[in-house]
Amino acid sequence: MTTQSIYYSIADLQLNITFPSECNLPELLPNFEPFRVSFQSDKPISCSVTVTEEEFPFERDKAKLLSDISIVWGDNFTFYETEEAYYILIKTENDPSIQWKMRSSKDFRKNVIYCGPIDKPKNQLISWFCMVAFAQSALLHQCVMIHASVVMNDEGGYAFLGKSGTGKSTHSKLWLTHNEGFELLNDDNPALRIVDEEVRVYGTPWSGKTPCYRAESRPLKALVRLRQAPHNIFYVKEDKDALLALLPSCSAIRWNLNLYSTLINILVVIIDKVKIGELHCLPDKEAAQICFSHVQNYNK
Template identity: 60%
Template sequence: MIEKNIYYNIADLQLEVTLAQDCNIETLLPNFEPFRVEYLDDVIISCRIVMSSVDLEFNSDESKLLSDISIVWGDRFTFHEDDDYYWTLIQYSQDKTKHWKMRSSKDFKLNTVFSGDFESTKNSFISWFFMVAFAQSALLNRCILIHSSVVVDEDYGYAFLGKSGTGKSTHSRLWLQNIPGISLLNDDNPAIRIFEDNIVIYGTPWSGKTKCYINDKRPLKGLVRLKQAPFNLIQPQKSKDALLALLPSCSAIRWNNSLYSTLVNLIIDLISKVQVAELQCLPDAEAAQMCYNELRKDL
């Protein structure tokens, strides 16, 4: 099979995708198009898409089931480990033997996605597989993929975290409606790079239900964990409290001690350089203004 390589720059890190020459990547991954580049630098993550009737060989008897819990895929999802690889499986048919699969090296730098009986209208699984691979491999480049909604002004980025249903997108919308000069950067999974003298937040191809695929970045001014309340109150979070505020929203394989330890160390570095706060709030303009004022009070 004749193949081609396509490159994407995500958070100033390069992702290489290898796929069949006749495959239309614009149709397959439209959310990636704003990030497409010519080859620029060292590739940190390689993902090969296999669209054929030849299955990837996966033996459940020789692997360990690590997880069968997924908010996105429900009971169709399983995650396994064998001696050489991690395996991510999503059942796509009533036939329980049929799965979309991703086989990943233990550092997630090399990944092969098997598309199974591929349907172009159901290609979101490929983007999701790539997100899983990127989130793990990027950690080795001091980059964290974090579940949050992010708004920006001309100078900074502001990230809102919380459990599903807490109101992250609603709070972003309140900033857009009530604070001049604010725009949305990403509404689900932005990336944060921790540099020695700067923290930068980036838009990514993964923005949940909101089609906001913006290839842009800002210095990160603050991270705010939201909690619904019958009042508005913002409180700075330090040390252990700040770590616990961020950790549940960050993507890392808990069963890989090396990657998970890297994540924790990156968060410790992050909270030493960027404001972290908890906002107990109503879904109103006052909450947005209070949050904005707190994050910018030292300017």
């Protein structure tokens, strides 16, 4: 089988994806196209992903089950660990006896995805596998993926965190409507990275249901956790409270102590450099204005 390798720059890190040569990459992964680059030797490769139509073995009796539930895949998902690797298995909807899978090295630098014949209907699955691999491997480069919606202006980016259904996208839309000069950077899975002692927020190929795939970045000005309430009140979070506000929204494998401790160290630096807040709010104009007034022009 002949292959082709394509490079993508995400958060100034390279993701290398290898596909069978006959695949039409722009059609298969259109959300990745804004991030496509030629090989750049001056930027570190976060991870490599090989997508293959040839199934690789998985010996369940030699593996330890770490999780069998996923927000995205529900009970069709299982996550295993062996001495050398991690395995993620996804049952197919039409035939539960068939399982698509990804095998990853313990640091997620090297990954292999099998999902049967590669075609367009599998683009969400392949994209999701790539996101998991990138999110874990990027931690080793002072970069963390978060579940958030991000708006930006010329000066910086502002990220809104919260549980699914809290209203992150709604709050971003309120900022775009009522606070002049803002645009959407990403609506689901942006990346934060510490670069030269500055925290920056980046767009990524993963933006949930909103097709916002922008290969741009801004200095991160604030991270705000949203909570639905019958009023609009902003609270500043510091130290331990700030860590607890950020941690639930971060992508990290909790069972890998090296990656998890790396995540904590990254968050400690972010907390020291960026304003962290919690907004109890209604989905209205006043919420966006109150939040903006608390975080604009803020310097730690």
